[in-house]
Each structure stands twice: as structure tokens, then as C-alpha cells.
Amino acid sequence: MGPCRWTWSVSSRCVLRSLLARLQTAGALGLRKRLSTAPSSPLVCIVGSGPAGFYTAQHLLKHHKQVQVDIYEKLPVPFGLVRFGVAPDHPEVKNVINSFTQTASSNRCAFYGNITVGKDISVEELQQAYHAVVLSYGAEDNRQLGIPGENLPGVYSARAFVGWYNGLPENQNLEPDLSSETAVILGQGNVALDVARILLAPLDLLRKTDITASSLKAIAHSKVKQVWLIGRRGPLQVAFTIKELREMISLPGTKPLLHPSDFEGLGDVIKDLPRPRKRLTELMVKSALEKPSEKDSARWASATREWGLKFLSSPTEVLPCADGTRVAGIRLAINRLEGSGESAVAVPTGRFENLECGLILSSIGYKSLPIATSVPFDAKQGIIPNTMGRVHNVPGLYCSGWVKRGPTGVIITTMNDSFDTAQSVLDDLCSGRMDPSVPKLGFQSLRNTLQLRGVHPVSFSDWEKINASETAKGKEVGKPREKILDLEMMLRIQLKPARGVT
Structure with missing residues (x-):
């Protein structure tokens, strides 16, 4: 139950119960004596x-x-x-x-x-x-893929990548290699879409955010032009929400790659889905099967980047380059579904597909x-x-x-x-x-x-000094804040007198 279950506050009810209990076990004089010392x-x-x-x-x-x-x-x-x-x-x-x-x-x-x-x-x-x-x-912590090659250079957890562009101190030395044109994200949740959007978003959009200066610089030199989001099950089991999907579909300079064959025949089951899942699936079906508007068609025709959803695929091995020094691709097992809805289970068919890529981000969950x-x-x-x-x-x-x-x-x-x-x-x-x-x-x-x-x-007032420093630095470059990445610098700032914050 939620916080509004009581008309009285918890403290008032507790006081009343306490008084009743004391009246049952003590006389008036004893009660006054006990109440003379308030409980901690x-x-x-x-x-x-x-x-x-x-x-x-x-x-x-x-x-x-x-x-x-x-x-x-x-x-x-x-x-x-x-x-x-x-x-x-x-x-x-x-x-x-x-x-x-x-x-x-x-x-x-x-x-x-x-x-x-x-x-x-x-x-x-x-x-x-x-x-x-x-x-x-x-x-x-991150859930491990548990497949050969997952520790090769070029493979990162989405958690670490998100921490890198968001200023988490422990991830500031990540230095992800963005020199490949194709990136693969393993997972189809909101974090996966966030990562794909940051990789593909126009720099003018990112410059106005609190993304860290170092990651913005790296993304500005990124060669990534295509991002695939891999899911082991089908369109009816994706974990992202409609808001994030809309953002990806309308992302300037990018084109969605939604294969019609993945969505054909879903019309019969959509009507029986819960409302959030129904609206989400309808948007995917519309984007994949219906003719785009003139505006979208023109925008996609001029797009220089693209992203897509690949279903019924499970990673089985990260493929190394010829000299074995870094990732060159990923091997995917092709699945079929047994069951339906949220309880559907991905079952391997025995077929495989190799997908070339130079960057793999694992977004299969935290732990x-x-x-x-x-x-x-x-x-x-x-x-x-x-x-x-x-x-x-x-x-x-x-x-x-x-x-x-x-x-x-x-x-x-x-x-x-x-x-x-x-x-x-x-x-x-x-x-x-x-x-x-x-x-x-x-x-x-x-x-x-x-x-x-x-x-x-x-203390929280110490944090407010750090906050003031970050927002001041951000204002200088037209951002909400410029996050401080170094723990020692944070501690030095909080030791300064309030008037001395810079």
C-alpha cells in the first residue's frame, strides 16, 4: 500500500498506541513519571x-x-x-x-x-x-555474456559506457574505440536505446547537455555510422518503452532499419496486448510496414547514419580480427520462439550468422x-x-x-x-x-x-560547493553543468570556503 493509507501520521498513531499501553500498565502518577523523560x-x-x-x-x-x-x-x-x-x-x-x-x-x-x-x-x-x-x-556490477572473446578490446559493458559519458569517476579511463563504422549493442532495453542514441546523435544536440567534455570530444571523432540492437526474442518481447523508441525513430540525421518480415502478422495479436505493449508494438509495425510520410521519407533519404533492431539472435562468440588483438565481429545463434508474450522462450535453431563490427556494447543487465x-x-x-x-x-x-x-x-x-x-x-x-x-x-x-x-x-553543503563549481563551468560553455570527473578535485573543492567556489 502507498503512503496515504492512514489519515493520521505514523508518529501520531504510535504516540496514541504508546499512551494506551502505558495506561493499562501504570497508574496516573507512574505514567507522568515515565512521560517526563521523552524517548529518543x-x-x-x-x-x-x-x-x-x-x-x-x-x-x-x-x-x-x-x-x-x-x-x-x-x-x-x-x-x-x-x-x-x-x-x-x-x-x-x-x-x-x-x-x-x-x-x-x-x-x-x-x-x-x-x-x-x-x-x-x-x-x-x-x-x-x-x-x-x-x-x-x-x-x-554487470551481467557477463559468458561467451568466448567477450574480453577482447572493443567489447564493453553498456554500464561502463554510460558511466563514461555521464562522468562516473571509475569509468573515466574507459577510452572506447569508436573507429569502426558498425557497432553492435547486445540488448533491447532503454539503456541499449540510450547508448545507440548517444552514439548517433548530432553533436549540436549533445553540446547542449551535461555530457562530459572528454566523451563529447571522443564522440565528435567517432566513425560509427550504423548501430544494431540485438535481442534474443522477438518484437513482442522488447524491453524498451515507447518514449525511447519515438526518440530513436525521429533522431535527426538517422534512418531506422526495421525489416517488414519481422513485423508481418502481428496485427492479429496486437489487439489483445496490454495497452503499453500494444502502443509500442503498433509504433514498430507502423514504422516497418507503412509508407513513411513525405517529411520522414526526405529525412531518411538524406540520413548519414542508421540503426536497426535484429531479433531472434543470441551471441555465441565474439570474433577476433586476424591478429587477435581486437574484436572484428560477433557470431549470433538464430532462435525461434516457444510460447508467447512475456513467457516466450528463445530456442536455438542450429543456424548461425556472423555480423561484422568493431564495437560491441553488452546491455544485458546489471547485478x-x-x-x-x-x-x-x-x-x-x-x-x-x-x-x-x-x-x-x-x-x-x-x-x-x-x-x-x-x-x-x-x-x-x-x-x-x-x-x-x-x-x-x-x-x-x-x-x-x-x-x-x-x-x-x-x-x-x-x-x-x-x-x-x-x-x-x-556533507550536503559540501556537495553544493561542487555543484556550484560544475554549473559555473557549464555556464561558460553553454551547458547545464561541466561535471568534475576527478575524485580528488571534488574533495579539494568542498574544502574551499563557500565564497571561494570557482
Whole structure:
């Protein structure tokens, strides 16, 4: 259930329940004596400052008037995939940062960046310092292809490529080779379309975004003119959404390659599809089978770049060039489908196809990693086992976001999921499963420990100095911001007095 299930706030209901319980067990004098000492505020720690972390904090602060929330982040900057995952040409999606900033500005919320939980501080130490710990650290690893040649130069994960053009510090030395005319993206989700769009988008469009200066320079010299997006199943199973498909179809200077044979006969099944899938499929069918408008026809005739969808194909081997030093192509197994809809399974036919390319980007999904041996982890599913966000067999420990449910869904999915986890925390406070009267000191009890370990936390006001520096540099070149890529530089900027930000 969502946040509006109660008319009263959680804190009001908890106070009432507490009073009734005390009246049943104590006389009026005893009650007054107990109430003379107010119980401590619930202290909640959230690990990860991406959408899952901030939405969890937002719900807690809104529905409990005494709770104190501390958000820990390994980087000196907040917002996770909103900053490092959302495509540069989708600034409207990043507007959620405004509400996250409002949450972080609450006097009951604190941000502590530059702290890696599991390295600088342990989960167990956090559990000692807080009444509740919520793990929202996302999915930081890639699913492997598991095929020969996937480690050849020229093969990259889409996650690393996205991090490269979005300024994620760990990916700044990626230096992808864009010297080939043909690129292959393995996967047909929104991330795959984002990557294809960035590879093919006109430079004038990208120059107005917050794409990093170094990646913009590399893309300006890119030789990529053709991009294929490979899917193991068919058009009815693609994972991208209609908004992203529309953008690709209307991308200036590019032409879509949608083969009519892939879409013939779908008219009979479209009418029975759920509305989002129906609209998406109708757009693909229209683009593939119907005669384009004069405007589209003229635009595609003058296009210098192209992209296409290739279905029923699974990668089986990355093919090396003659001297074996880099990728030269990919071998694809041709599939057929058994079953229908989302449950359809790709089955190999025994036939293969070789596709020449000099760049391969794997976009087959992210995966979460275990954070501590004391925290249960399902390695097969890549999640922390939980029920409504409550970690199994570990009272006081919770999870939200991708580490809770897997790397699926869009930002609103994460919002609702995080609200559910926050509600579990509130319900446990209200029911007595969690006792906020037990003394906890939160960050104050960890400050000296971090200092002794050479860790220098970054506050939200420190981040605002970094933010001011980035936006100022961006303004100079007509961009929303020029992201700082170097961690040491970030830390130097946050040490400057506010008036000295440059």
C-alpha cells in the first residue's frame, strides 16, 4: 500500500498506541513519571544516495515527525543513477534532483558522502549506531555474456559506457574505440536505446547537455555510422518503452532499419496486448510496414547514419580480427520462439550468422553484489532476500531499490518500491518490533572511527560547493553543468570556503 493509507501520521498513531499501553500498565502518577523523560528519536541509516535511498528517506521524514535519517554514499556526490545513469539528453528525468535536494535540506536528514560501507565502515557498525539500517546501494556490477572473446578490446559493458559519458569517476579511463563504422549493442532495453542514441546523435544536440567534455570530444571523432540492437526474442518481447523508441525513430540525421518480415502478422495479436505493449508494438509495425510520410521519407533519404533492431539472435562468440588483438565481429545463434508474450522462450535453431563490427556494447543487465558476509544474499537472483523490504532473519535491517527486487523498472517503480520499504520501517516502529527508546548515537558514534581510518565525510553543503563549481563551468560553455570527473578535485573543492567556489 502507498503512503496515504492512514489519515493520521505514523508518529501520531504510535504516540496514541504508546499512551494506551502505558495506561493499562501504570497508574496516573507512574505514567507522568515515565512521560517526563521523552524517548529518543528513531535513527535510520540509509546506504546509497540514488533514487531508492532518497525516496526511502522522503517517505520516512514525511510520515514520522521524529525520525532522523542519515544517508551514506561512497562518492562525494549524491543522486546515484540520476546523475550517472540518466542520458544527458533527458534533462527532464533529472528534475527529480530538486525534490531529493529538498529532502536532504531537512533538519532531520544528513548526507555523508565519500564513505564506502563495507570498507570504510561496516554494516555491523552501522547496526550498532542506528535503530534501523536500509541498504539501497543498487546494482554496481554487470551481467557477463559468458561467451568466448567477450574480453577482447572493443567489447564493453553498456554500464561502463554510460558511466563514461555521464562522468562516473571509475569509468573515466574507459577510452572506447569508436573507429569502426558498425557497432553492435547486445540488448533491447532503454539503456541499449540510450547508448545507440548517444552514439548517433548530432553533436549540436549533445553540446547542449551535461555530457562530459572528454566523451563529447571522443564522440565528435567517432566513425560509427550504423548501430544494431540485438535481442534474443522477438518484437513482442522488447524491453524498451515507447518514449525511447519515438526518440530513436525521429533522431535527426538517422534512418531506422526495421525489416517488414519481422513485423508481418502481428496485427492479429496486437489487439489483445496490454495497452503499453500494444502502443509500442503498433509504433514498430507502423514504422516497418507503412509508407513513411513525405517529411520522414526526405529525412531518411538524406540520413548519414542508421540503426536497426535484429531479433531472434543470441551471441555465441565474439570474433577476433586476424591478429587477435581486437574484436572484428560477433557470431549470433538464430532462435525461434516457444510460447508467447512475456513467457516466450528463445530456442536455438542450429543456424548461425556472423555480423561484422568493431564495437560491441553488452546491455544485458546489471547485478547487485553482496555488501557483507553478515547480510544474506541470493547470488543467483542478485538480491538481498527480503519480505516487503525486511531482510530475512536480520531484525532492524532493510533494503530497497534494485538490491531489493533486481535491476528492473523505471524511476517510478523504484519510488513505489522504496515507499513500501519505508512503510515497513514505520510499521515496525509503530508495532514495537523496533524500539527507538534504546539509546543510539548515529553518526556521532562513528565520527572518531572514520577519522582514525582516514575517511573524510562530505556533507550536503559540501556537495553544493561542487555543484556550484560544475554549473559555473557549464555556464561558460553553454551547458547545464561541466561535471568534475576527478575524485580528488571534488574533495579539494568542498574544502574551499563557500565564497571561494570557482
